[in-house]
Amino acid sequence: MDGQKAAYAAAIISVILLGTSFAATKLGLAEMAPVTFALLRVFLASVIFLAWIYLGGNFALLKKAFTKDWPVFMLAGLTGIALAYIFENIAIVFTPTSQVSLVLVTDTLLIALLAFLFLKEKITAKNLAGIFIGIAGVLLIIFHGYDPLSVLIPAGFAGSILALFSSLAWAIYTILLKKKAEEYGPLIATAASTMLGIPFLLIASLLLEGSPLSLPSSINGALLLIYLSIFDSVLAFYLWTYALSCLKASNVGAIVLLMPIVASVLGVAFFGEQITPPLAFGAALIFAGIYFAEKE
Template sequence: MSLTTDREGYIRYPAKMEDRKALVALIVTVLIWGSSFAAVKIVLGEVTPLGLSFLRSVVATFALVLLLGFNEGFAKLRRALREKFVYFIVLGVAGVVLFNIFQNMGIQYTSSGIASVLLATNPLFVLVLGTVFLQERINRNKSIGMTFGFVGVVIIMLGGKSIVGFLISSSFIGNILVLCSALCWGLYVIMNKKVLQRYSPLLLTASAFIFGSLVLFLLCLSSGDFPAIMSLSMTSWLLVIYLGFVSSGVAYFLWNYALNKTEASKASVFLFLIPVVAILLGKVILAERITFSIAAGGGLVLSGIYLIQR
C-alpha cells in the first residue's frame, strides 16, 4: 500500500467533492489496498517473505517509474537520484526493504485481517517519532488518539489469551513483526519530511523503490531465493503483478486523482475501510476468524488514528 503524505507526514486528503468519478476512485482504491493482505498471505504459501518482497518491489518500481515519467518526466528523477543518492538508499531500505520483509514475515504468523489493523497504526509511529526527532508538539486530540491506538493494539495482540499464552503463541511473533513494519514506515515518513519541499511524494516513492529493489535483489541472490521464485504457480504470478502494479501503481494513480476532487472529511472515511475490507476478505477467502478482540481493538485503533489526523 502507498499513500500520499503532507508536509507533516500525515496522509494528505483531497480538498473538494464534486466529481462522482472521484468517489468511484476512492472505493476502488480501498478495495485494492484492502485486498492486498489476503493476496500476500496466498503468495507466501509458495515463496519466502524475502522473495515476495523482491517481486512486489520490482513490479511496483516499474509501475511507479512509468507513472512518474507520465506526470513529471524522467529528467526530474535522474536529477534527484544524482543529488540524493545515499539518501534514497536509506529511504529504500527503511520504506521498501524492511517495511515489506517485516510485513510479509508477520503475515506468515498472524491473520491478514489483524495485520491490516496493526499496519494501520503507522500514523501512531509517525506521531511518536516526529515528537522525538523533530520536536513536534502533541495536542489533546493526538494524546487521546495515541492512548486509543495503544489500548487497541494490546487488545488485538492479547486476543483473549492469558499473558503466558499470548507470549508463547506464534501470532504474537507475527503481530510484533507487523508492528515493526509499521515502525519502518514511520521512519520512512520522518525521513521524507526533510525533502518533501524539494521533491514530490511520487518522486520520493519511486526513488525509494528503485534502490529498495536493488537491495532486495542482492539479498535474494545471496539467500538462494530465485529457484523458488522461478517455480511460482501462475496464480501466484498474477497476484504478484496485482500487488506490485495494481496496488502500488493503479491505486496510487486513483488516489492522486481523488485528491483533487474530494473533501478531506469525506475522503478520510474511506481509508478507515481498508482494514474492514481486509478482515472481510480474510474471512471469505482464507477462512480467518473475526473475533471480539479484533472488532473491539480494531475499532479503538481506527478511532485513535482518526483523532490523530483531525
C-alpha cells in the same frame, strides 16, 4: 474537483487498494517465500515506474533525485519498501490477514507522533490521548491469547509484533517522503524510493532464503504478483505520495482506517477468518484512538 478533494480521493483509493493486498499476498505466499515475493513485486514495480518516467520525459528529475537526495530516498527505500514488506509478508504467513491489517493501521498514530516530532505539525492533549488509546487497542490485539509463562511463542503473537515493526517502518517512510514529495512530485519520490529498496530486498532474500531467482509456480501466482506490482506497489504508492504532497501527514493517516475493513472482509471471504471479540474490541480502541489523534 479542487486539489484538496483530489488529494483525499487519491488517499482513499490508495488505502482501498492496499487493503486488497493482504489477501493477494497471502495467496501468493502459498507459492513463494515472503522476502523473494516482495523482491519480485518491487522489481516489477520499478520497471513500470521507469517506463512511466521515460514516457513522461522525467529522467532528468529522477537523476537529480538520485544524485542530490539519494540518502533520503535510500532510507525511504529501506524502511517503507524493504523492511515494511519483509515484516508484513512474514507476519501474513503466521497471522490472519485481518489481525495483521489492524496492527498495521496503527501507523496512523505513529505518523501523527513522528509528524509532531520531526515536521513540527501541531499536536494537542486530545491527539496524544488518542495515540495512547490506539496503542492500548494494539496491545490488546497483540497479547490476546499470549501466555507469558509459556516457553513457546504463539505464531499469532510473533506475527503481530512483526506487523507492528512494519507499521513503524511505513510511518518513517511517510515522514521521510513528505517534503521530498512536495519537491519532486509524487511520481519521482515514489519511484526513487521503490528502486532503492531493491538492493536491501536482494540482500535479505539471499541471506534469509538463499535465492532470489525463484518464480511463481502457477499462472495464478504470477497474476497475483502482477496485480500487487501494478495496483499496490505502483498505483497505491503513487496515490498515497500524491496525497501526502498536498495534505498534512497526520490528516492523510486517518484514511488508513479503510484498510483493515477491506482486508477483514476479504480475509473472511477467502480464508474463513473470524473476527473474535478481543479483536473487535481492540479494533474499536484503535479506531477511537485514530479519531482523537487526528482531531483538529
